[in-house]
Amino acid sequence: MHGNTNESAPAEAIAGGSPRVAHWKPAHVGRFALMHVIGLGGPFIVGTSLQSWIVCAVLYVVHMFFVTAAYHRYFSHRTFQTSRAFQFVMAWMAQSTGQRGVIWWARNHRHHHRFSDTAEDIHSPVQTGFLQSHMGWIFDESIQATGKTVSDLERFPELRWLDKHWLVPPVVNGLILFAATDLQTSISGFFLSMVLVWHGTFTINSLCHVWGWRRYATTDTSRNNIWLALLTLGEGWHNNHHHYMRSTRQGFFPGEIDITYGILRLMALVGLVWDLREPPAELLEGMQKVRVAVPELRRASQPLG
Numbered sequence: 092m093h094g095n096t097n098e099s100a101p102a103e104a105i106a107g108g109s110p111r112v113a114h115w116k117p118a119h120v121g122r123f124a125l126m127h128v129i130g131l132g133g134p135f136i137v138g139t140s141l142q143s144w145i146v147c148a149v150l151y152v153v154h155m156f157f158v159t160a161a162y163h164r165y166f167s168h169r170t171f172q173t174s175r176a177f178q179f180v181m182a183w184m185a186q187s188t189g190q191r192g193v194i195w196w197a198r199n200h201r202h203h204h205r206f207s208d209t210a211e212d213i214h215s216p217v218q219t220g221f222l223q224s225h226m227g228w229i230f231d232e233s234i235q236a237t238g239k240t241v242s243d244l245e246r247f248p249e250l251r252w253l254d255k256h257w258l259v260p261p262v263v264n265g266l267i268l269f270a271a272t273d274l275q276t277s278i279s280g281f282f283l284s285m286v287l288v289w290h291g292t293f294t295i296n297s298l299c300h301v302w303g304w305r306r307y308a309t310t311d312t313s314r315n316n317i318w319l320a321l322l323t324l325g326e327g328w329h330n331n332h333h334h335y336m337r338s339t340r341q342g343f344f345p346g347e348i349d350i351t352y353g354i355l356r357l358m359a360l361v362g363l364v365w366d367l368r369e370p371p372a373e374l375l376e377g378m379q380k381v382r383v384a385v386p387e388l389r390r391a392s393q394p395l396g
């Protein structure tokens with residue numbers, strides 16, 4: 092957990108040192124490419140229907156919710172509490188989006204906050220270029236040994252099992268969809284929807300560090316962007332989030348729409364989750380209209396991607 096709002100990157104990680112050397116695992120790249128071929132080409136071959144589009148859209152929203160509520164706000168940042176049973180449900184549903192195990196995701200994400208936009212960052216568009224920041228990180232095996240940053244998650248055997256067998260949830264959920272619906276609905280609902288969720292998620296790592304405005308003078312290039320917030324159910328308030336990552340909500344002011352937070356509030360009403368964290372009042376006071384510039388960042392000598 093790296094929740095210090097003013098945490099600076101360690102000096103040795105600032106650009107000017109050696110850039111990270113990405114190691115893309117071919118199996119991940121191949122699976123990713125195949126999903127795109129079926130997801131983007133399949134609907135042209137088998138056709139679509141009103142039902143297939145509705146299922147695609149509904150599963151986009153459901154899956155995006157679990158990306159942001161589970162992978163990000165719960166497993167990576169522990170911004171709220173839940174039961175062990177619902178923790179498992181959140182892990183299963185997050186992993187249904189095919190973005191690998193929750194422990195792997197949280198480890199990478201905590202690393203991103205610790206080393207944001209330095210040479211060490213696994214997905215900085217400033218350091219590594221668009222391709223690596225957008226999707227190369229999901230294939231990348233180069234930060235496996237980064238110390239005990241996820242021991243809070245590793246103490247649960249069921250999470251360790253899911254993390255190790257991270258393809259089980261998407262395969263099982265996909266088979267259920269194939270058994271329960273027709274081919275058109277299965278192709279659009281599983282393959283196309285998953286590809287859209289991937290690129291929706293990935294915009295936060297790539298575009299949300301280059302497109303948008305900044306309220307808080309963080310040491311990274313994170314931005315706030317309402318279009319990306321709508322696309323990702325609230326993740327577009329990324330500069331707010333980089334400044335104070337312990338808060339469950341990322342939209343800090345009226346108009347900063349955060350659908351994930353709204354759904355979590357509803358879940359809290361029925362007791363599924365609790366102890367949702369708020370940003371401290373002193374971080375909000377007089378800040379609604381404040382705008383700050385992007386910091387000058389030195390770039391590593393040999394960018395990736």
Ligand SMILES: [Zn+2]
Nearest residue numbers: 167200332336
């Ligand atoms: Zn985060």
Ligand SMILES: [Zn+2]
Nearest residue numbers: 203296313329
């Ligand atoms: Zn970021």
